Amino acid sequence: MAKLVPRPELTFWERIYFVEIFKGLATTFGHARRTLTNPAASITLMYPEVQPDIPRDYRARHRLMKRPDASPRCVACYMCSTACPARCINIVAEESPDHHIEKRPAKFEIDLLLCVFCGFCVEACPCDAIRMDTKQAILAGDNRADFVVDKAKLMDWDPKDYPDTDVQSQKAPGGKLHAQALEEFKSGTYH
Amino acid sequence: MEFNDIVLMAIKLGLVLIPFMLVPLLILMERRGAAFIQDRPGPNRAAIPIFGLRLRGFGLVHNLTDGIKLFFKESFVPPFAYKPFYLIAPAIPVMTAVLTPSLIPWFAPISYAAANGVVTVAPSFFDANAGILALFALGSLSVYGVVLGSWASNSKFALLGGLRASAMMISYEVSMGLGALGLFLVVGSFSLTSIVEWQANHVWGIVVQPIGFLLFLVSMFAECNRNPFDVAEGESELVAGFHTEYSSVKFALFMMGEYCHIVVASALIATLFLGGYHLPWLDTVAIKTHLGGVLAGVLAVTALLFLAIAHLVHGRRKQYATLAASDRAARSKEYGFFRALFVLAGLACLGGAVASWLLVKPQALDLWHEGAKVYPLRWSLLTAALQIGIVLAKTLFFCWLFVWVRWTLPRMRYDQIMSLGWKVLLNIALVNLLVTAVIAKAVQS
Numbered sequence: 067m068a069k070l071v072p073r074p075e076l077t078f079w080e081r082i083y084f085v086e087i088f089k090g091l092a093t094t095f096g097h098a099r100r101t102l103t104n105p106a107a108s109i110t111l112m113y114p115e116v117q118p119d120i121p122r123d124y125r126a127r128h129r130l131m132k133r134p135d136a137s138p139r140c141v142a143c144y145m146c147s148t149a150c151p152a153r154c155i156n157i158v159a160e161e162s163p164d165h166h167i168e169k170r171p172a173k174f175e176i177d178l179l180l181c182v183f184c185g186f187c188v189e190a191c192p193c194d195a196i197r198m199d200t201k202q203a204i205l206a207g208d209n210r211a212d213f214v215v216d217k218a219k220l221m222d223w224d225p226k227d228y229p230d231t232d233v234q235s236q237k238a239p240g241g242k243l244h245a246q247a248l249e250e251f252k253s254g255t256y257h
Numbered sequence: 258m259e260f261n262d263i264v265l266m267a268i269k270l271g272l273v274l275i276p277f278m279l280v281p282l283l284i285l286m287e288r289r290g291a292a293f294i295q296d297r298p299g300p301n302r303a304a305i306p307i308f309g310l311r312l313r314g315f316g317l318v319h320n321l322t323d324g325i326k327l328f329f330k331e332s333f334v335p336p337f338a339y340k341p342f343y344l345i346a347p348a349i350p351v352m353t354a355v356l357t358p359s360l361i362p363w364f365a366p367i368s369y370a371a372a373n374g375v376v377t378v379a380p381s382f383f384d385a386n387a388g389i390l391a392l393f394a395l396g397s398l399s400v401y402g403v404v405l406g407s408w409a410s411n412s413k414f415a416l417l418g419g420l421r422a423s424a425m426m427i428s429y430e431v432s433m434g435l436g437a438l439g440l441f442l443v444v445g446s447f448s449l450t451s452i453v454e455w456q457a458n459h460v461w462g463i464v465v466q467p468i469g470f471l472l473f474l475v476s477m478f479a480e481c482n483r484n485p486f487d488v489a490e491g492e493s494e495l496v497a498g499f500h501t502e503y504s505s506v507k508f509a510l511f512m513m514g515e516y517c518h519i520v521v522a523s524a525l526i527a528t529l530f531l532g533g534y535h536l537p538w539l540d541t542v543a544i545k546t547h548l549g550g551v552l553a554g555v556l557a558v559t560a561l562l563f564l565a566i567a568h569l570v571h572g573r574r575k576q577y578a579t580l581a582a583s584d585r586a587a588r589s590k591e592y593g594f595f596r597a598l599f600v601l602a603g604l605a606c607l608g609g610a611v612a613s614w615l616l617v618k619p620q621a622l623d624l625w626h627e628g629a630k631v632y633p634l635r636w637s638l639l640t641a642a643l644q645i646g647i648v649l650a651k652t653l654f655f656c657w658l659f660v661w662v663r664w665t666l667p668r669m670r671y672d673q674i675m676s677l678g679w680k681v682l683l684n685i686a687l688v689n690l691l692v693t694a695v696i697a698k699a700v701q702s
Contacts, residue, residue, distance in 0.1 A: 087665070090665045094294045097295070098293040100296075101294075101296050109296065112298070115585075
């Protein structure tokens with residue numbers, strides 16, 4: 067059944083419309099004056115001079131986590147590419163020289179043009195090897211090939227860009243925990 | 258022809274081009290005004306890199322880039338259009354935009370001593386006794402551009418836009434004419450110069466004919482195809498209305514014609530109802546006798562304006578300096594440059610004000626013409642320049658009103674426009690005219 071919305075009763079001055087025009091003009095002029103004299107009142111971000119503040123949990127471009135020896139932590143189990151609804155992850159596995167690890171990715175490519183940034187790969191990974199916390203939300207390139215990121219690009223990140231409390235990132239070469247472990251190793255206190 | 262005559266003719270010819278010169282300013286006003294009303298900063302990205310600065314010029318560079326783009330685009334003619342009319346149509350609004358300002362008095366008539374006695378220079382390029390009638394006639398021609406263009410486009414959207422435009426123009430032309438007619442009854446002349454002179458001698462038209470002023474204003478919005486009466490374009494219904502099939506420089510001409518029409522309409526409202534070049538207590542004689550003081554006052558106001566702009570620029574610079582994660586250097590440099598520019602301009606104006614207060618002391622010649630002393634030509638020209646400034650200030654206020662109203666009121670439905678025009682405005686105009694006629698007759702006898 068259709069819902070009947072009663073029309074608001076207009077007063078005489080509202081029906082004459084003319085006074086209301088001036089009220090509207092006053093409102094718009096107030097906005098114009100405010101934005102002119104106080105640019106902070108406008109919520110527009112002055113991109114690219116001012117960059118947006120990306121929250122910590124924003125699902126941005128992926129990165130591959132590293133072991134302390136700078137090799138990828140990925141074991142090429144294909145869990146992420148299986149979970150991927152967009153089928154944008156292309157992995158080629160090879161035998162790892164370390165027999166404790168068994169497999170490692172020879173190739174790990176993500177086509178960012180196919181990716182829907184759902185984060186299922188991060189959820190699926192059994193060893194926390196893939197994350198989406200780079201905060202690189204704005205991706206730009208000249209051709210399609212630029213958007214296919216390979217293993218080297220995915221592992222090209224700096225532990226300095228991640229908080230000191232991020233244990234996994236800090237264990238990678240260049241990280242605080244990594245440096246601390248190296249010190250301990252040199253002094254023989256490492257266990 | 259004397260040298261002075263040629264110079265004055267050239268100046269008046271230049272004044273005819275005022276609407277064209279104001280178009281970039283108007284586009285800027287429209288874009289930034291719209292943005293500020295909607296709490297946005299507006300278009301401010303296009304920049305000219307020069308001397309290591311990226312000068313954005315408050316968004317004026319966008320106009321430049323738009324112009325370059327439109328002029329270098331392919332001049333495409335749809336295969337289904339009727340080519341002769343299609344190509345002529347965009348020129349018509351521009352033509353009327355050049356012709357109509359030649360009728361508007363931009364300054365008071367100048368009298369100066371020539372070899373063969375005192376010569377009086379008319380304030381407009383084409384000073385006709387039937388000035389306002391000629392202006393109405395020429396102004397109404399601009400709708401031909403719209404109608405012809407829409408018809409020749411051979412497209413249904415364009416044709417609908419043209420139909421609406423023509424119907425609306427005809428409806429509102431009536432109340433526009435009747436709204437202004439009251440004023441002519443009071444003044445007793447169709448000459449724009451004598452209308453302004455009457456207002457200078459008595460009171461402004463808005464005081465004698467407040468209802469006529471409102472009628473005229475509303476009708477002018479309809480005449481210019483502006484919100485809330487812009488159904489001829491009606492983006493939400495008709496794609497782009499009458500100029501749907503137009504692109505490149507032909508579209509630019511339509512746009513330019515529209516903005517010129519706004520300037521001319523604003524100047525006309527200012528002339529008819531706000532005293533034109535006249536300000537209260539500042540008629541031509543008063544300006545001439547206290548030229549130094551008046552010039553100093555105007556320059557001081559200009560200086561304050563420049564300093565206010567410098568203050569705004571300073572505020573924006575400070576805002577960038579405090580923003581985290583921002584590229585401060587380039588912007589700070591640019592804002593610093595503009596701040597320095599406007600502070601210098603403001604100081605120059607202040608200096609000019611002091612100088613004119615001390616130095617400008619015009620001496621009248623020992624000649625009388627039509628009950629007023631004749632001044633040397635240079636002082637008369639300075640007075641005329643001040644009066645042009647007054648007209649332009651009033652014109653710009655009404656231009657801003659056009660923009661302001663556009664971003665305040667929603668577009669009216671087509672039938673609402675028609676009923677407002679025929680059932681409300683026309684009746685008010687007729688009653689206003691009747692009452693004015695009776696009172697005018699009673700006062701006369």
